[in-house]
Amino acid sequence: MDNLFIEGTKQTPEVKFEANTGILEIKGRSIPENTFEFFNPVLLWLEEYSKAPVEKTIVKVNLEYFNTSSSKYILEIFKRVKTVFTDGHNVLVEWYYEEDDEEMMETGEDYEDVSGLPFELISVEED
């Protein structure tokens, strides 16, 4: 299947999903008013991917900001990936946060708890 690449904007994150490597990367900020419009193609891609995933899927989430409306869709992404995990494949979520950003770290813990996926919380130095 095709890879999914969406360039980042001031309101929406960069999305780089590679079907052949299983590396699914989201980074930047996600604060659009119309979250459905942005996330729907992402979720549709994941639905296809989950039918024939590679042996190990790594989801890299490196977000600076996101609005509460995006937070629902981020959970939807994890729920799609969860089906890959429950089908017996290897899945790891790498959740990146700036070392000073306690909230983003806690949000990572919230998603780990709610999604039931294996998470690695990774602190990065600020720019």
Place this chain on the structure above:
Amino acid sequence: MNVYTKFRSMMDNHIILSFKGEITSDIITMVLQIMESRLEAEEAKSSVKKKIFNILVECMQNLYHHAEAEVEAEITTRKAMLEMYFDDSYYNIITGNYMKNEEVEKLKSRLDKVNSLTKEELRGFYREILDNNLISKKGGANLGMIDMARKSGEKLEYHFTKVNDSLTFFDLKVRISNKKKGKKGQEETLQSVS
């Protein structure tokens, strides 16, 4: 009031931003751009900047999604207000918008609930709503008030003013301290904005 008096009063009240009008997508983008460069210049701690930016996004998107139209002299507008000022080591973000009278009770009970919870309880409530609620037709996740309360670490201050048989004016104030707990727990005072 002459313009100089008005200018002085904005200075003395440490007004950072004051806006009245319809909140459109373009306005949100512009305000965020202005605030980003302003905070970049004036606020040292990246964590405080992030809190302000996040809360500002939620506030404006609330206005964008929920402000109710008002009909005045046969012209319908979705006028709202947004103000931000600095006061006694707190950034204050104020929003005001019309809403339908019949929606007041639901919003008020959500605000009262959020204000009654401790930090840990808020986190639990957030997880519960995140996992269970669907996105509303207005695009809301039902998480806005919880998220703002979590990020600000303060109670949300609000008022409802009944305007007529169908509309109520709702105003909300969210406060963000520019003091941050240091790594050892002591408070550090950051540079203030005036």
